[in-house]
Amino acid sequence: MLIIENLTKIYENGFKALDKINLEIPDGQFVAIIGLSGSGKSTLLRCINRLIEPTEGRIVWNGIDITAANDDEVRQIRRHIGMIFQQFNLVRRSKVITNVLSGRLGYNNSLYSFLNYFPKQDRLSALANLERVGIRDQAFKRASELSGGQQQRVGIARALMQQPELMLADEPVASLDPATSHSVMKYLELLNKEDGITVLCSLHFLSLARAYAHRVIALKGGILQFDGLPSEIDENRFKEIYGEEAIEVAIS
């Protein structure tokens, strides 16, 4: 259970990205976060694993107060939270397998990392995770040689190395074409269904949210605008979230 209470983030330049957000997300839910660019989607996700320090409020996950943790504890907590990114955030010059293995660093000792050593178990599970996202044959290529969809799947495999209980996905398909988008979303859905991983995924397209999410959260200017089932978003709700001018475009 992830409980967010009164979460507020004000950046140093005075921009209020999140304004008193209150949420309760039960384990195993697939939650889509929608909203315009700059509505606070990325900030919300990054506050959960403290990549961004919240200004006020609390985030409690499985009874642990994430916002009160010190640096060491934050690292311990982060090991259980996977994250994938719009720009994939792979080291493009490194091999795919190295990128995947680096998801395991939090569990390994720095001396090993210095010698570029990973336990055999880690190496096997890296290959297994690549197999799972269907690109085992690409394991020893450079990450930059892969297509966008494949790179995002490497990102998913890297997050899987952490054996996460919660997956944060920051617009995972915004840089991909429609067909690839669906394949990446399907893998996220699979993790949610098979492993019971809670997924928090920010999305641009409402149609994707409708297709994959159990629940949709809409942010507008840092304020929680909507929280409910995907089917509850009708045209009026849509205009509330995206503004009067907006027209819904579907991704097929």
Added chain:
Amino acid sequence: MNHTPPSRRAALRNLLIVLAITLGAGIYAYGWTVTDIDLEKPQDENRQSNVQNALRELLSPRIFDQDREIITTSTPFLMDCEGESPALSDSSDAPYVRVTPSCGKAGDVVMIEAFNFESGVQAAIRWAPIEGQRRPREVLETGREEIIIDSTGDFKGQIEVPRISGSSGQIHQIEFLAAIPSGPVRFSKITDEVIRRMAETIFMALVATSLSIPISAALSFFAAHNLMRPVRVPTGNLMIAIIALPIGWLIGENILSVIGRETINFFQGDLEVSVLSMLFPLVGLGMVAASRSVALLETPSLSHRLRSVGEHLVFALVLVFLIGVLGGLSLVIGDGLVHFADSIRPAGNVGAVNWLATAGVDGINGTGNFLNIVGGLIELSINPIGGLIGAFILSSSVTKLTSGALRSIEGVLAHVLGGAMGAMNGVLVFGFIAEIAKGAALLSLLTPLAAALFAQQIVILGHASWWARRKKVVLSPIERINRWIIALATAVVAFAITFIQLRVGRTVVDGTLPSLETIDLMGVEVTRYLLNGMIIGGVLGSMFGLVAGTRQPFSIGSVLYNVTRNILNGLRSIEPLIMGIVFVIWVGIGPFAGVLALMLHSIASLGKLYSEQIETIDEGPIEALKATGAGHLQTIIYAVVPQIVPPYVAFTMYRWDINVRMSTIIGFVGGGGIGLLLNQQINLLRYRDAGVAVLAIAIVVSILDYASATIRERIT
């Protein structure tokens, strides 16, 4: 709101443009005057012929040489005769010389003719009086002493009779010296020397570059703002770490370095025992690694912390032992190699095989010497190495042990504790700064500057916490300006107080160092200067600690970044030639001084270039690895290093290229290499010899330029 008609505005604008152009022209003209531009000098005929000669010789490098046999043919000349003495009428096939007229007085112009010489041969004319030195004569037609026999094998030219007192009635000889080539054409001595020096130059650049790489690569991480800016630690932890540093240094210098030194000595004893005992540190290292491979505990308990401190200690011991092993082995193996080389050095000198053998022996000898130097360096620096290891290990252990307790301290107590520890920190930091500052007049400004920065930080921090208590995060522009003014004023006051208290003014004006007058402080002799600096530091530090408390995060990363950046920028602005002068004073004329100068400058400039590369990397992977729970070091190894390797290699090539260029001229200040040779030849006016050096530099620099550009292109 402008009521001026458009035409008048245009006129005004034109007037302004004209004024600006006039002003610019005036400044530029002043530049011409300052730079002494003078159209008369280049037109001076003497200068023109001098520069022509110099250029001709520079462009006629003495690359090749040939043995020459000097054949002297002379003809008599009667000084100060009245009548006309009959010309000798030779007409043989052998080379002979004729002078017409064969008598005359000083200042007369006489005609010299030479016959039956080999065409193209170099020759010269000398006047040989009965006693005293022979005088070279200049051929009036060409204005030069050097003569080339023309294709007919003859020469004809006029010379002036020299003024030699008391020579009246004497018969002098006019000598015609012809240098007949004999033996094969070969490389000249200067070419051999240039090749040798050029090799020296290239290796100077190589050694300087390679020595600077590890240092500048390490520094570059501290000089990259994207890595350093987010590094923040709670002020209390930092204060404890700083207090532990000097204590750790003392312990390390006195205990760890003894272990290191004993290891070195021990290894110099018996080689076999030494090799066997290398197993010990490896086992230790393995144990450390094995004990760490247990997954990190969810909540670090005290026993866990203690165990990690124990590991730190083992690590320190193993590290210093390994360094000692490295030093000892280097010395032993180095000595062994030198002796081995001596024992197999071939005697005599027979043919190519022998030459090869000699080269091999030289190689072994050189490797031995190199290892000896490495070992010696470790032996020399084992004290500071021990100190450094001790300081860092103690500092990190103490911080780890106390961080739990520090976190539980809150409220007023945190600020009181902060004030107390801040005072100690201030004393330590300012003691350190004052120790540096007492070195020279310019350095003495460091203490007041540091005091000003400290005071400014106190104000900013106090201001922030004052507003934070009023729940205001974002300040209005006026509040920002206010804060800025107060901070600046405080900084100025702190600067002034420190400046006056430490008598920095006297130091700067007179260039004299602060007096080292000591006072007795509870049985300890302390310099008054140092004490004053420490008191100022203590006051500022306690104020800082009181305001900040122990919980406030302190951006130590920014401090390290700024310090590193400023040192690198300062070093970079000093040309290697100037550094060369200083190093020549220290280690004497020769390539070593050049290497040190180039190394220091390379550290600064590579450090800057490297850190700029770090600043331009894709930050995405860093964010991604942080999100997986990876540590700082791990993030750097996996997200930063792979991205910076290619540019690092490229910039290192580029720097080597620059260092070769620089080392060609660092010899001008005594830094060794080809510059030293070039400087000598130019000072001796041997432009043909200098020409060889110039040609060699041009060839090597252009080859390297091309090579480094090609390699850089391949990599990036």
